[in-house]
Amino acid sequence: MANQQTRVALVIGSGGVKCAAALGLYKALKREGIEIGMMVGAGVGVIYAALLALGLAPEQMADMGAQLWSHALTAKHKRRALWQILLPNVFGFDENFGTVDDTLLWERLRAAYGDAKIENTTIPLYIAATDFHNGEQVVLTQGNIVDAVRASLAIPYIFQAHRVDGRLLVDGSLSDPLPIGVAIKENANVILTLGFESPYQGKINALMRYSFQVSSVMSNNLLKANYAFHALAHHGEILPIRPQFQQHVGLFDTDKIPAIIAAGERAMEEQMPYLNKVLALAQ
Amino acid sequence: MDLKTDKRDDVVVLAISGSLDALSAPELADTISAQLGAGSVKLVADLAQLDYTSSAGLRVLLNGVKAARQKGGDLRLAAVQPNVKKVLDLSGFMSIMKSFPDVAAAVASYA
Numbered sequence: 001m002a003n004q005q006t007r008v009a010l011v012i013g014s015g016g017v018k019c020a021a022a023l024g025l026y027k028a029l030k031r032e033g034i035e036i037g038m039m040v041g042a043g044v045g046v047i048y049a050a051l052l053a054l055g056l057a058p059e060q061m062a063d064m065g066a067q068l069w070s071h072a073l074t075a076k077h078k079r080r081a082l083w084q085i086l087l088p089n090v091f092g093f094d095e096n097f098g099t100v101d102d103t104l105l106w107e108r109l110r111a112a113y114g115d116a117k118i119e120n121t122t123i124p125l126y127i128a129a130t131d132f133h134n135g136e137q138v139v140l141t142q143g144n145i146v147d148a149v150r151a152s153l154a155i156p157y158i159f160q161a162h163r164v165d166g167r168l169l170v171d172g173s174l175s176d177p178l179p180i181g182v183a184i185k186e187n188a189n190v191i192l193t194l195g196f197e198s199p200y201q202g203k204i205n206a207l208m209r210y211s212f213q214v215s216s217v218m219s220n221n222l223l224k225a226n227y228a229f230h231a232l233a234h235h236g237e238i239l240p241i242r243p244q245f246q247q248h249v250g251l252f253d254t255d256k257i258p259a260i261i262a263a264g265e266r267a268m269e270e271q272m273p274y275l276n277k278v279l280a281l282a283q
Numbered sequence: 284m285d286l287k288t289d290k291r292d293d294v295v296v297l298a299i300s301g302s303l304d305a306l307s308a309p310e311l312a313d314t315i316s317a318q319l320g321a322g323s324v325k326l327v328a329d330l331a332q333l334d335y336t337s338s339a340g341l342r343v344l345l346n347g348v349k350a351a352r353q354k355g356g357d358l359r360l361a362a363v364q365p366n367v368k369k370v371l372d373l374s375g376f377m378s379i380m381k382s383f384p385d386v387a388a389a390v391a392s393y394a
Contacts (some may be wrong), residue, residue, distance in 0.1 A: 137378060181378035187352060229375045235349040 013195025014043030233236025324356025
């Protein structure tokens with residue numbers, strides 16, 4: 001087991017429902033008696049980073065994750081959004097634009113996290129969001145989990161930005177899809193990462209698909225550039241955990257969560273012999 | 284570049300002024316290495332008077348922070364000026380190094 005000097009961080013980046021694989025990683029680590037010293041999340045990864053940080057039972061977290069992130073979240077569109085696009089001067093296009101009504105998202109976030117505060121979690125929690133005005137990464141380390149998670153889930157074009165402590169925040173993936181730098185800055189020695197590249201559109205036959213394709217190209221290149229820098233900049237070890245899925249997993253395929261968790265557990269188990277060696281060396 | 288070293292309890296403050304570039308970076312690298320070798324692992328780089336840093340300077344800061352962290356310490360930044368901050372932002376350093384508005388805050392952060 002790691003000693004006090006060895007801080008193991010789990011960084012969960014973007015990846016939709018695939019981020020549930022974090023629960024499998026956690027199960028494998030717990031079985032080996034390896035404690036996670038800090039949780040870092042961005043994008044959809046914050047959902048699971050926050051659940052893990054609260055120290056809930058794995059089964060409970062799987063249920064909550066499935067209930068929280070499903071296709072129903074995007075079912076109700078804002079009619080006004082279309083008019084804002086077509087007639088911006090008449091309908092007032094502004095920085096709070098989003099095409100989807102976020103009422104259900106708020107309800108689910110409140111049901112999942114209640115009044116829990118970031119600073120009171122069992123495992124120290126760092127939630128990465130992005131300042132929409134200047135693009136800077138904003139790391140939230142205190143305040144309501146609900147607000148922080150909502151901010152990091154403000155996926156451009158879909159959910160509107162959310163204001164926290166006077167700053168208008170959007171998806172943490174926009175500044176770093178896999179915020180390893182947060183764990184480096186907070187002196188984690190061994191950093192486990194779970195993040196996924198943004199999927200490319202099969203068919204680009206609509207403006208939104210075109211926009212998402214552009215976002216994916218930029219986001220994936222940002223992921224690679226940041227990963228390369230962090231790999232060189234870290235004084236310890238960064239272990240990317242790469243679950244292999246037997247079938248295609250879409251952004252909201254919550255019915256596949258058990259298989260996703262199992263894939264995460266297998267991927268972590270494959271790395272376990274090496275992780276144990278790294279932790280033994282660090283002692 | 285001018286480099287001054289000051290010890291505040293168990294924290295060593297390195298006041299770097301002028302230009303940190305290929306010609307001056309080796310002196311900073313040697314100083315950091317000597318401090319770490321002597322067991323001083325809590326370092327603060329006071330950049331209040333630093334006007335410029337090139338890639339050579341960035342490499343020294345990066346090697347310094349990695350070496351300090353490997354020994355259980357850290358290299359933290361204080362009073363980074365706008366021109367230098369632009370370079371540190373551009374290169375991603377601000378995402379991995381702790382930065383404080385002044386030396387007192389940086390020193391206090393080790394408490």
